[in-house]
Amino acid sequence: QVRKGSGKCRVMHEAGGDVLPYNIGSLGRHDLAVVRYAVREELTRQVSFECKDVREAMPEGGPFDLIMCRYSCFLYLSRAESWDVLVKIAKDLLLPGGYIVIGEREVLPQGFEELGLVQLTDCPSIYVKSKE
Incomplete structure (x- = not known):
């Protein structure tokens, strides 16, 4: 939709x-x-999809241009777990200029800007990693 x-x-x-x-x-x-x-x-x-429990295992073969963390990835994790997952994604798995997509009802943990992530104004469930 x-x-x-x-x-x-x-x-x-x-x-x-x-x-x-x-x-x-x-x-x-x-x-x-x-x-x-x-x-x-x-x-x-050129695309493969993997389903992972981010608390236990992260995908191999990165860094990636696009990471989709949907289906309540950040909604039900504790603040500490959410932050740990986001740090791993932003620092190790997402290429500069790459996108992370979260569910429409989710929000990233406070401080996501410190990791170089910028929320798109016209699509609030999509964030882009700065190229710097």
Whole structure:
């Protein structure tokens, strides 16, 4: 589901995908639309998805351009656990200029800016790591 003005379509398109149909501009700001989204095949061959319990194991093979921490990753962890997970992701797993995506009801622990993460203003569940 995509809300007009959420920025999600723009982010998906910039990542190399196609949003179908293209006429979502006719929606009001608070209208919901279910859109089909397809990532180009040449990109899907380069992508792998892993499901990990971040308290126990982190993915290998990084650093990564995109890390999706969805499904209450930060919602149910203690403050200390949340911070430890975020430090590991930001310092060891996320490339400069890379993105971390969290659930819409989640927030990153206070101090995330100290790790070089910047929250996107038009898409508050997406953060980008500074390139410096």
